[in-house]
Amino acid sequence: MLDRPNIYLIGIGGIGMSALARYFQQSGRKVAGYDRYRSPLCEDLEAEGMKIHYEDDVKQIPSRFKAEDSLVIYTPAIPEDHSELNFFQKEGFEIVKRARVLGLIAQKHRCLAVAGTHGKTTTSSILAHLYRHAEVEISAFLGGISTNYQSNFWGHDDTDLLVAEADEYDRSFLNLKPTAAVITSTDADHLDIYGEAQSLEDTFREFAESVSDFVLVNESTNLNLGLKYGFGNQNSYYADQVQVREHQYHFDFVHPQGRISDISMLLPGRHNVENAVAAAALALKYGLSEAQIKAGLESFKGVKRRFEYHIQKEDLVYIDDYAHHPREIAALQNSVRELYPKRKITAIFQPHLYSRTRDFLNDFAESLSAFDEVILLELYPARERPIAGINSKALLDLIQSETKSLMARQEILSRFSEEKPELILTIGAGDIDQLIRPLKLALLK
Numbered sequence: 001m002l003d004r005p006n007i008y009l010i011g012i013g014g015i016g017m018s019a020l021a022r023y024f025q026q027s028g029r030k031v032a033g034y035d036r037y038r039s040p041l042c043e044d045l046e047a048e049g050m051k052i053h054y055e056d057d058v059k060q061i062p063s064r065f066k067a068e069d070s071l072v073i074y075t076p077a078i079p080e081d082h083s084e085l086n087f088f089q090k091e092g093f094e095i096v097k098r099a100r101v102l103g104l105i106a107q108k109h110r111c112l113a114v115a116g117t118h119g120k121t122t123t124s125s126i127l128a129h130l131y132r133h134a135e136v137e138i139s140a141f142l143g144g145i146s147t148n149y150q151s152n153f154w155g156h157d158d159t160d161l162l163v164a165e166a167d168e169y170d171r172s173f174l175n176l177k178p179t180a181a182v183i184t185s186t187d188a189d190h191l192d193i194y195g196e197a198q199s200l201e202d203t204f205r206e207f208a209e210s211v212s213d214f215v216l217v218n219e220s221t222n223l224n225l226g227l228k229y230g231f232g233n234q235n236s237y238y239a240d241q242v243q244v245r246e247h248q249y250h251f252d253f254v255h256p257q258g259r260i261s262d263i264s265m266l267l268p269g270r271h272n273v274e275n276a277v278a279a280a281a282l283a284l285k286y287g288l289s290e291a292q293i294k295a296g297l298e299s300f301k302g303v304k305r306r307f308e309y310h311i312q313k314e315d316l317v318y319i320d321d322y323a324h325h326p327r328e329i330a331a332l333q334n335s336v337r338e339l340y341p342k343r344k345i346t347a348i349f350q351p352h353l354y355s356r357t358r359d360f361l362n363d364f365a366e367s368l369s370a371f372d373e374v375i376l377l378e379l380y381p382a383r384e385r386p387i388a389g390i391n392s393k394a395l396l397d398l399i400q401s402e403t404k405s406l407m408a409r410q411e412i413l414s415r416f417s418e419e420k421p422e423l424i425l426t427i428g429a430g431d432i433d434q435l436i437r438p439l440k441l442a443l444l445k
Contacts, residue, residue: 001094002104004071006064009033010085011075012052013042016098016167019141019153020073021045023105027156032062034084037431041145058087066091073101076170077383102141102164103175109139109162112282113176115207116184116218117200118328119275120165122267123184125303126279128154128163130296134288138163144303144322161286166207168200173207180214180285181207182229182278186221187327216281218274229277231270237281239273247339249273253280253293260290263297268307269335276300305433307335310440317343317423318443320436324352324429326363333370336423343423347371348412348435350428351379351395354387361390365398371425373403375412380430409435417442 007024009017012033018041025031032051035042042052053060072088072095088095114124121143128140129148139155143165166173186204208215208225215226219235227236240252251273253260265276280293311318323329336345351357357379368374376392396406426432
């Protein structure tokens with residue numbers, strides 16, 4: 001299946017799909033695809049030689065990709081009535097989900113997988129960076145754009161190790177059969193798929209049981225398997241002596257064979273110290289030295305849309321973050337407060353999915369209420385149909401803040417062209433990333 005000369009991806013601009021597109025492109029295939037809008041990531045793929053169009057229109061599919069020797073890959077975010085998907089189905093093409101393709105690629109390597117409802121993108125990106133910084137050849141399929149390398153993929157079929165972000169959505173990660181895995185968290189999410197939190201936890205357990213060699217689990221989970229990591233010495237791997245000095249986190253990484261002292265991390269947030277511990281544990285287990293790990297952690301610059309600074313001045317800070325779950329928003333708020341305890345924080349949040357907003361409505365309201373000011377955008381539905389009574393206004397009504405509003409993008413840009421906040425955040429997993437460039441320009445006027 002993977003040796004087809006033509007690869008067509010429906011939803012090519014998705015973070016996981018684009019990593020696959022880059023994999024096939026660098027291995028000499030012809031790659032094209034469809035996406036809903038021309039994001040900066042799509043622009044990068046086009047610059048790398050891929051043909052992409054932005055209308056659901058069978059006529060725009062290049063003719064070579066309508067030939068029998070094409071492989072069609074799609075993402076679960078694509079609706080069932082998508083005309084291009086239906087065309088390939090009717091014509092009898094081999095059509096496979098993204099997760100299955102990644103699983104087949106991973107079989108060629110020893111796979112180090114990172115799963116969890118929060119933290120998996122940063123942890124897998126740190127892990128991949130540790131090897132690359134140490135000049136050890138690996139392959140990496142990441143769920144975010146590494147700031148160090150401006151990509152979410154590197155590698156080839158001949159590397160021994162492959163680092164993969166293992167996505168729990170749609171039970172996708174069960175396609176991977178890893179050599180080793182980290183599970184960063186099992187908090188309830190994707191209840192539109194799982195129905196209830198216990199079902200999600202059971203699926204994480206099933207994933208862990210598919211791992212052949214080494215399982216590392218965050219101490220906060222209820223999974224009684226593998227080794228634990230976190231902050232206390234009850235764990236096999238943990239962070240000790242955690243301090244914030246001059247806007248940077250310093251800590252010791254303690255492991256069963258010893259200690260790496262006074263690591264200085266560029267990434268903010270105690271949750272990222274935990275992520276670093278998990279990545280360091282796997283890297284130590286699979287070939288890297290203490291010196292390589294310390295140098296790698298101290299040189300890691302982060303992941304796009306994960307606590308990403310866009311303006312960092314004495315009188316104005318603008319940070320963008322992908323947080324789209326109440327626990328992630330709370331962790332973000334805690335990190336910002338710890339680094340900037342005296343600043344007034346203005347948070348612009350775009351709710352993502354009707355089902356997630358419904359399932360965690362009160363939790364979202366509670367986590368957002370911790371900011372000094374909250375501005376909501378209209379909910380981003382992605383693949384979903386509307387749910388009665390669930391919208392941004394319903395969330396706004398529950399937020400316990402004296403300064404809260406529901407605003408259109410142009411209103412936000414107009415306001416912040418004139419008024420300069422002390423610290424402003426854009427938060428969410430929808431298309432709020434399209435606000436980043438214009439907001440930054442408005443703030444710098």
